[in-house]
Amino acid sequence: MTDLLHSAAAAQPAQGRFWGLVPCAGTGTRAIAAGAVSTLPKQYQPVAGHPLVLHTLAAFAGVARLLGTLVAVAPGDRFLDAYPHSAWFTVECGGPTRAQTVLGGLRALLARGALAQDWVLVHDAARCLVTPAQIDALIDACAGDGVGGLLGHKLADTLKTAIGGPGGVRVASTVDRSDKWLAQTPQMFRIGPLIGAIEHVGPSATDEASAMEAMGLHPRLVPGGAQNFKVTYPDDFALATAVLAQRMHGGTLERFGGARGVGMGETPGNPFF
Numbered sequence: 316m317t318d319l320l321h322s323a324a325a326a327q328p329a330q331g332r333f334w335g336l337v338p339c340a341g342t343g344t345r346a347i348a349a350g351a352v353s354t355l356p357k358q359y360q361p362v363a364g365h366p367l368v369l370h371t372l373a374a375f376a377g378v379a380r381l382l383g384t385l386v387a388v389a390p391g392d393r394f395l396d397a398y399p400h401s402a403w404f405t406v407e408c409g410g411p412t413r414a415q416t417v418l419g420g421l422r423a424l425l426a427r428g429a430l431a432q433d434w435v436l437v438h439d440a441a442r443c444l445v446t447p448a449q450i451d452a453l454i455d456a457c458a459g460d461g462v463g464g465l466l467g468h469k470l471a472d473t474l475k476t477a478i479g480g481p482g483g484v485r486v487a488s489t490v491d492r493s494d495k496w497l498a499q500t501p502q503m504f505r506i507g508p509l510i511g512a513i514e515h516v517g518p519s520a521t522d523e524a525s526a527m528e529a530m531g532l533h534p535r536l537v538p539g540g541a542q543n544f545k546v547t548y549p550d551d552f553a554l555a556t557a558v559l560a561q562r563m564h565g566g567t568l569e570r571f572g573g574a575r576g577v578g579m580g581e582t583p584g585n586p587f588f
């Protein structure tokens with residue numbers, strides 16, 4: 316894959332090169348119900364018949380402009396060895412927090428031929444419903460931007476703050492939601508500035524945009540969609556399965572016929588792709 320990475324990078328103009336980076340080193344403590352039979356990390360739990368992260372990676376494989384996608388896994392994690400594909404490769408650079416995993420992945424991209432001015436699209440392994448069209452829309456919206464940006468979703472519900480006390484959790488106030496968005500991924504920034512921002516803000520940054528914001532920048536918000544949610548709680552597996560099943564049976568699962576020819580049997584011995 317490294318050779319392929321270098322030759323693919325050499326073939327593209329340096330100003331408009333795009334990489335994927337999928338942090339995949341979490342454990343999913345909120346998603347795995349207490350007493351669950353399987354303690355596999357959530358990104359490897361079966362969803363619509365396949366490990367969750369493979370749906371995520373299939374979407375990235377369907378985006379022609381990506382030179383490759385680095386999947387940042389925990390040290391010693393060989394789960395994805397069983398699913399080789401020309402569009403992605405794993406690096407065991409997972410850290411104790413998501414930001415540390417992302418930082419390890421960014422440095423690994425540079426070590427493998429990416430340039431500091433290249434764009435990177437960082438995307439949660441756990442957002443398995445993203446589509447190639449959404450990823451392309453983010454690239455279209457941000458490739459000419461001086462900062463970069465992210466997919467987001469405007470808040471649909473009334474927003475409350477809470478106070479806890481002996482009487483249980485109670486409403487403290489209702490907040491104006493007119494300017495509130497839920498931050499989604501992918502989040503797209505140039506590799507060099509993003510490394511600088513994460514190093515500056517430290518390991519607790521929960522997303523790339525907040526690190527860039529800490530540098531005084533204002534990332535572009537690009538509408539994603541309600542379906543691009545993050546599988547976080549036990550109920551989310553059923554919801555993700557239902558959406559994927561509907562897309563498969565409705566014939567709208569474009570990721571299976573993506574730009575890289577992602578279809579059944581591309582990789583011998585791999586039943587998914």
Ligand SMILES: Nc1ccn([C@@H]2O[C@H](COP(=O)(O)OP(=O)(O)OP(=O)(O)O)[C@@H](O)[C@H]2O)c(=O)n1
Pocket residue numbers: 337338339340341342343344345346357358387409410411412413414416417439440441442545546547
């Ligand atoms: N140290 C970490 C923590 C998280 N992630 C990744 O970051 C994404 C978003 O994080 P989240 O949904 O919070 O995943 P977990 O940390 O696994 O979940 P939890 O907080 O419930 O344990 C996931 O794809 C997860 O694998 C990571 O790569 N490295």
Ligand SMILES: C[C@](O)(CO)[C@H](O)COP(=O)(O)O
Pocket residue numbers: 413439497498499500521522523545
């Ligand atoms: C990056 C993210 O998906 C934006 O919503 C999210 O912050 C990651 O999950 P976490 O629970 O904050 O680790």
